[in-house]
Amino acid sequence: MQVTETLNEGLKRGYEITVAAAELEQKVNEKLAEAQPEVEMKGFRKGKVPMALLKKQFGQRLLGEAMQETIDGAMNKHFEESGDRPALQPDVQMVDSEEWKEGDDMKVTMTYEALPEIPDVDFSGVELERLVVKADDAAVDEALASLAETAQDFADREDGAEAQDGDQIVFDFLGKVDGEAFDGGAAEDYPLVLGSGSFIPGFEEQLVGVKAGDEKAVNVTFPAEYGAENLAGKEAVFECTIKSVKAPKTAEVDDELAKKFGAEDLTALKGQISERLEAEYAGAARQVLKRKLLDTLDELVSFDLPPSLVIAEADQIAHQLWHEENPEVHDHDHGKVETTEEHTKLAERRVRLGLLLAELGRKAEVEVTDAEMTQAIMNQARQYPGQERQFFEFVQQNQQMQQQLRAPIFEDKVVDHVVDQAKVTDKEINKDDLQKAVEELEDE
CATH class of the missing domain: 3.30.70.1050 (Trigger factor ribosome-binding domain)
Incomplete structure (x- = not known):
């Protein structure tokens, strides 16, 4: 040979x-x-x-x-x-x-x-600032108020009061098409929040203004794409008898509210909320730290880039942005999306940083464990209720999907490795300043 x-x-x-x-x-x-x-x-x-x-x-x-x-x-x-x-x-x-x-x-x-030779980098001179935000009483109280809204109850309005949008009515109803009752078209003591969109379009709007004791005929037309073929597109009349009209009532912020959310008492619930908020703040602060680190590395390290990788990345960026600007197009049956200088510049940054992080991870022997992969798969599987097992099996048989899940875990572990070697100082700020820092990342 x-x-x-x-x-x-x-x-x-x-x-x-x-x-x-x-x-x-x-x-x-x-x-x-x-x-x-x-x-x-x-x-x-x-x-x-x-x-x-x-x-x-x-x-x-x-x-x-x-x-x-x-x-x-x-x-x-x-x-x-x-x-x-x-x-x-x-x-x-x-x-x-x-x-x-x-x-x-x-x-x-x-x-x-060929992949380029990646130069060695001394991270001891890299200086980074880690933002730290504590969950203050105002933030905890705001979260508690939000929980109280989700746990709202309803209380009877005074006699003769008319139902408003957002009120709950309790009523009996009987639906008929061409004068004949149909299966699933009747109920007694049914609680309905007006404006919730629980019923077919046009139904709830006609019940705004009813009072307890009223009888009202609601005329609607089932949507053409309605699930039951025998009702799709048909006109119907619902004979409604209003039993009561109730106004929304925000739950009290007390121990009872805490128990509804699985806490022993209000103090325990506040503690859980504080921990959750600080975890959210830490996650946002990490994104800011990571971006600052990547910006620093992008300026610190330079090497030749494989043109094929840059072209492929620029094409992907242009294609993704085109779909974001044309959300009505769900498939890829469209003309070629031309790349711009801006797309290429962003692609060069991504390829450079991707190669650098991959090399740093290789030299540091960074690995994604089976336990970390399993957790990542389970987190994704929760988006498909009832199909978790099928999703898990799909990922096990799909190398590309496995790589998509493994890549961000690997990248985060490499970032942690680099941060450990850099000079990092903590800076305590409030949540508004943290929000501004995150918004600045999105604007870049």
């Missing part, structure tokens, strides 16, 4: 690999000899089939295997000896493939872009 360099410009590499016909024939013969003891063929005892007959029967298939294994072996040996790591899968092409025949030498070309 002969390997000849044909291209070496920047990160671009090209090689021509020549495999002698005799070498391929030897590999085929070795495969035949290995298989011969187990081969059974009519007219011959097991393991006694002549090599010539085996070669006639299986030679072409084994020749294909030998060619592939030889090229794979040559590529692996090349990368091991050269130390190159391809940015993307190398492009391998057989020379004169249409004219090639058994007995000829085989020539293939291999081209790729």
Whole structure:
């Protein structure tokens, strides 16, 4: 086998690999000899089939295997000896493939872009500021008030009061289509919050203004896409009898409210809220710290970038932004989205930082554990209630999905590794200043 360099410009590499016909024939013969003891063929005892007959029967298939294994072996040996790591899968092409025949030498070309050498970085001179926010009484009280709203109850309005949007009415109803009652169209003592959108469009609006004791006929038309085919698009009349009208009442902030949310008492609930708020603040502060670190690294480190990675990233950025600007288009059946200089500049930053973090993680032997992956999968699976098991099995069989879940975990662990080596000072601020810092990140 002969390997000849044909291209070496920047990160671009090209090689021509020549495999002698005799070498391929030897590999085929070795495969035949290995298989011969187990081969059974009519007219011959097991393991006694002549090599010539085996070669006639299986030679072409084994020749294909030998060619592939030889090229794979040559590529692996090349990368091991050269130390190159391809940015993307190398492009391998057989020379004169249409004219090639058994007995000829085989020539293939291999081209790729090598990953660049990443310079060592001394992080001891990197200075970062970690924002720290404590959950004050005002923030805890605000969260408690929000919980009280979600735990609201309803109290009877005075006699003769008209129902308002947001009130709860308790009523009996009987629905009819063409004068005939239909299944599922009746209930007694049904509690309905007006304006909640619980019923079909146009229903709740007609009950605004009713009073306890009223009887009202509500005329509606079922949507054309309604789930029950026998009702879709049909006009209906609901005969309603109003039992009571209730106004929303915010729950009291007391021990009873705390128990509704699983806490022993109000003091315990305040403690839980404080911990949750500070965890949220810490998460937001980490995003600010991470962005500042990445900005610093982007300015601190410079090296050549594989053009193919930059182009692919710029295309992805342009495509994503196009869909954000055209949310009505849900598929990818549209014309090519042209990249701009801004897309390319952002792509260069992402590729540079991605390669740098990957190299830092490799040198530091950062790994994503099975437990961390399992937790990430479970967190994603919660978005599909009732289908958690199917989602888990899907991820287990999908390498690309696994990589999508593993990548952010790996990146965060590398960031932690770098932060540990940098000079970090804590700065205590209030939540409003933290919010401003986060908004500034989104505007950049």
